[in-house]
Amino acid sequence: xxxxxxxxxxxxxxxxxxxxxxxxxxxxxxxxxxxxxxxxxxxxxxxxxxxxxxxxxxxxxxxxxxxxxxxxxxxxxxxxxxxxxxxxxxxxxxxxxxxxxxxxxxxxxxxxxxxxxxxxxxxxxxxxxxxxxxxxxxxxxxxxxxxxxxxxxxx
Amino acid sequence: xxxxxxxxxxxxxxxxxxxxxxxxxxxxxxxxxxxxxxxxxxxxxxxxxxxxxxxxxxxxxxxxxxxxxxxxxxxxxxxxxxxxxxxxxxxxxxxxxxxxxxxxxxxxxxxxxxxxxxxxxxxxxxxxxxxxxxxxxxxxxxxxxxxxxxxxxxxxxxxxxxxxxxxxxxxxxxxxxxxxxxxxxxxxxxxxxxxxxxxxxxxxxxxxxxxxxxxxxxxxxxxxxxxxxxxxxxxxxxxxxxxxxxxxxxxxxxxxxxxxxxxxxxxxxxxxxxxxxxxxxxxxxxxxxxxxxxxxxxxxxxxxxxxxxxxxxxxxxxxxxxxxxxxxxxxxxxxxxxxxxxxxxxxxxxxxxxxxxxxxxxxxxxxxxxxxxxxxxxxxxxxxxxxxxxxxxxxxxxxxxxxxxxxxxxxxxxxxxxxxxxxxxxxxxxxxxxxxxxxxxxxxxxxxxxxxxxxxxxxxxxxxxxxxxxxxxxxxxxxxxxxxxxxxxxxxxxxxxxxxxxxxxxxxxxxxxxxxxxxxxxxxxxxxxxxxxxxxxxxxxxxxxxxxxxxxxxxxxxxxxxxxxxxxxxxxxxxxxxxxxxxxxxxxxxxxxxxxxxxxxxxxxxxxxxxxxxxxxxxxxxxxxxxxxxxxxxxxxxxxxxxxxxxxxxxxxxxxxxxxxxxxxxxxx
Numbered sequence: 001x002x003x004x005x006x007x008x009x010x011x012x013x014x015x016x017x018x019x020x021x022x023x024x025x026x027x028x029x030x031x032x033x034x035x036x037x038x039x040x041x042x043x044x045x046x047x048x049x050x051x052x053x054x055x056x057x058x059x060x061x062x063x064x065x066x067x068x069x070x071x072x073x074x075x076x077x078x079x080x081x082x083x084x085x086x087x088x089x090x091x092x093x094x095x096x097x098x099x100x101x102x103x104x105x106x107x108x109x110x111x112x113x114x115x116x117x118x119x120x121x122x123x124x125x126x127x128x129x130x131x132x133x134x135x136x137x138x139x140x141x142x143x144x145x146x147x148x149x150x151x152x153x154x155x
Numbered sequence: 156x157x158x159x160x161x162x163x164x165x166x167x168x169x170x171x172x173x174x175x176x177x178x179x180x181x182x183x184x185x186x187x188x189x190x191x192x193x194x195x196x197x198x199x200x201x202x203x204x205x206x207x208x209x210x211x212x213x214x215x216x217x218x219x220x221x222x223x224x225x226x227x228x229x230x231x232x233x234x235x236x237x238x239x240x241x242x243x244x245x246x247x248x249x250x251x252x253x254x255x256x257x258x259x260x261x262x263x264x265x266x267x268x269x270x271x272x273x274x275x276x277x278x279x280x281x282x283x284x285x286x287x288x289x290x291x292x293x294x295x296x297x298x299x300x301x302x303x304x305x306x307x308x309x310x311x312x313x314x315x316x317x318x319x320x321x322x323x324x325x326x327x328x329x330x331x332x333x334x335x336x337x338x339x340x341x342x343x344x345x346x347x348x349x350x351x352x353x354x355x356x357x358x359x360x361x362x363x364x365x366x367x368x369x370x371x372x373x374x375x376x377x378x379x380x381x382x383x384x385x386x387x388x389x390x391x392x393x394x395x396x397x398x399x400x401x402x403x404x405x406x407x408x409x410x411x412x413x414x415x416x417x418x419x420x421x422x423x424x425x426x427x428x429x430x431x432x433x434x435x436x437x438x439x440x441x442x443x444x445x446x447x448x449x450x451x452x453x454x455x456x457x458x459x460x461x462x463x464x465x466x467x468x469x470x471x472x473x474x475x476x477x478x479x480x481x482x483x484x485x486x487x488x489x490x491x492x493x494x495x496x497x498x499x500x501x502x503x504x505x506x507x508x509x510x511x512x513x514x515x516x517x518x519x520x521x522x523x524x525x526x527x528x529x530x531x532x533x534x535x536x537x538x539x540x541x542x543x544x545x546x547x548x549x550x551x552x553x554x555x556x557x558x559x560x561x562x563x564x565x566x567x568x569x570x571x572x573x574x575x576x577x578x579x580x581x582x583x584x585x586x587x588x589x590x591x592x593x594x595x596x597x598x599x600x601x602x603x604x605x606x607x608x609x610x611x612x613x614x615x616x617x618x619x620x621x622x623x624x625x626x627x628x629x630x631x632x633x634x635x636x637x638x639x640x641x642x643x644x645x646x647x648x649x650x651x652x653x654x655x656x657x658x659x660x661x662x663x664x665x666x667x668x669x670x671x672x673x674x675x676x677x678x679x680x681x682x683x684x685x686x687x688x689x690x691x692x693x694x695x696x697x698x699x700x701x702x703x704x705x706x707x708x709x710x711x712x713x714x715x716x717x718x719x720x721x722x723x724x725x726x727x728x729x730x731x732x733x734x735x736x737x738x739x740x741x742x743x744x745x746x747x748x749x750x751x752x753x754x755x756x757x758x759x760x761x762x763x764x765x766x767x768x769x770x771x772x773x774x775x776x777x778x779x780x781x782x783x784x785x786x787x788x789x790x791x792x793x794x795x796x797x798x799x800x801x802x803x804x805x806x807x808x809x810x811x812x813x814x815x816x817x818x819x820x821x822x823x824x
Binding site: 037 | 676
């Protein structure tokens with residue numbers, strides 16, 4: 001297979017919380033649910049621990065997309081810290097847009113410990129979405145940022 | 156690089172090795188990660204076996220390893236195993252990292268090459284992370300020997316008695332005037348047909364008399380501070396308007412009280428009580444309560460009949476609510492369930508058609524101590540029904556209401572059918588979706604009912620109506636149902652309909668969960684730590700759950716959970732100390748600017764602000780280690796032990812294989 005015909009395989013870094021979404025990943029495993037191997041997970045204690053630096057570091061380091069996952073709103077093991085993750089997610093999307101990165105490369109997913117099937121299905125969906133976006137190409141210095149992205153910034 | 160790292164790849168039989176080329180991963184890690192400090196990399200059939208653990212321990216000693224990475228199953232399974240193995244060989248257990256290449260790799264991927272490549276990335280991430288791990292010691296905190304039990308139903312009663320009998324103090328808080336819960340309202344228990352009150356009330360009396368139990372009825376928990384071993388719980392004692400030290404429970408006050416009130420709680424709206432009342436004759440404690448919403452004195456300022464007749468002057472109209480704070484080490488929540496409101500299914504006619512009853516109403520009708528003296532009669536109070544229809548799964552197993560099975564309704568409906576036939580000889584129809592009789596003696600009871608001639612119609616009832624189509628239906632309630640066994644629509648006229656309403660989480664269970672820092676499922680039941688292996692603990696250390704608050708269940712299952720929660724707590728009390736995971740936030744006071752952003756983020760109030768030094772500090776005993784403050788600190792002054800920025804950032808590098816080469820090299824897939 002030549003380089004051109006090989007389908008693009010995105011590399012995705014996923015952040016999970018110790019109590020819900022990591023256990024959802026465990027549940028997907030125990031139930032042998034299949035999903036695309038493009039994602040590599042990191043366990044945090046809580047989605048509230050997610051420092052935006054982690055996300056930007058992953059993009060800077062070559063990840064094509066980043067997944068943030070945690071407990072459903074109202075189900076946080078630490079009462080309400082996933083709401084902080086939710087707010088940071090909105091901020092990060094804007095910052096990414098300003099950097100010229102499609103907001104579709106950052107995904108927020110709530111998954112309870114029982115939702116292995118949802119976790120697996122959402123990863124598959126996300127991998128296909130990112131595959132459609134193609135590899136992450138950093139805009140070069142001086143390059144004009146395309147209009148739709150600017151609209152998103154000013155929106 | 157000064158660290159000496161050992162990497163261990165587990166085959167897990169064929170669980171991992173069947174998909175991931177473990178030998179390749181092991182060889183790769185030994186070569187490519189050597190400049191990271193990996194001095195040895197091995198693969199082995201079962202790392203968690205004692206031989207596998209000994210392998211690691213031997214290497215730690217002989218190769219002088221300072222870090223260990225095990226690539227195997229989920230840390231939720233074997234993290235403790237490998238940490239203990241390291242500890243056994245003299246390596247601090249927190250210098251060992253377990254990364255999952257089973258649940259997150261071999262079990263979820265089929266492409267062997269891609270799975271092997273992913274395993275390499277995962278191992279690389281683990282190696283990059285473990286370099287930055289620190290030696291940690293668990294935090295030891297003392298455990299207060301007293302326990303709080305919330306909810307005085309059968310689960311709470313059982314838990315309180317188990318702990319008190321073992322010699323430790325229990326505070327039992329109940330918001331109603333008496334303990335007993337739903338079980339006190341029932342007439343008979345299935346499948347043995349024991350009299351519910353006869354088996355419950357001795358336990359209630361034991362609770363009331365127990366020297367180790369402080370019974371706080373007509374009380375509610377207001378506030379919970381602290382953490383496992385050291386909770387401070389504020390309890391509001393609502394005013395009874397009765398001086399309990401003087402009251403003898405003689406009953407003259409409620410005999411003389413002129414005000415009748417519909418009893419919606421204990422009698423489920425089927426009977427009356429007085430404005431000063433005990434919910435039922437065997438109530439524990441025996442002291443009545445004056446209902447200040449309905450009492451004539453509080454409405455009009457006069458009456459005081461109870462005060463006039465009380466032989467011991469125990470009435471005190473000026474009593475005020477009182478707040479007390481108790482110190483406890485552990486908490487059991489046994490707050491029970493609410494009945495599904497059958498009015499939500501209008502086509503069943505409850506609340507509109509007089510002779511449609513709920514299961515709780517029927518329990519009261521059946522009960523010899525109930526409003527009808529145990530006579531099974533229609534709403535008019537005198538006519539005995541000749542035909543009775545019992546509708547199963549009302550509000551349960553129905554995606555419009557509750558998708559889950561309420562677990563008790565089948566057996567309860569069978570019990571009703573038996574009681575109706577025994578006492579009135581009426582014809583009984585059971586309308587069921589499936590009959591579920593999974594516990595000891597239950598299936599036998601069902602067989603007995605079949606032999607007794609109770610009729611069973613398999614089908615979900617569409618409608619209960621009083622609109623007759625033929626003369627035989629006049630004056631009757633007609634049950635419209637598809638009999639799925641004969642494949643036909645049927646209309647069955649009956650005199651009385653009993654709706655087996657399912658169980659629901661308490662209307663305020665989410666608030667209560669929040670108060671105690673535990674989680675609820677989507678249906679608002681409290682979530683246990685593990686559905687199979689840890690059914691009474693919660694994710695919050697020191698808070699346990701028992702009975703129907705955890706999910707629908709019958710009396711024996713509630714008793715089992717109450718006893719199990721008590722046993723768990725007794726074990727903790729005996730240890731006198733508890734080791735907390737040292738995953739905590741710490742603030743570098745030299746870097747803290749005193750901005751106080753972190754102060755409001757902490758849901759556990761673990762961050763204190765020192766006004767004098769203008770810096771914040773984390774109380775390690777209160778901190779639960781979520782790390783939200785770490786992520787929020789604009790000065791980077793807070794570090795999260797066990798999940799530090801260096802550890803996570805390095806793990807990202809490792810997963811992207813940036814630690815191997817300066818340029819980003821995607822793993823070949």
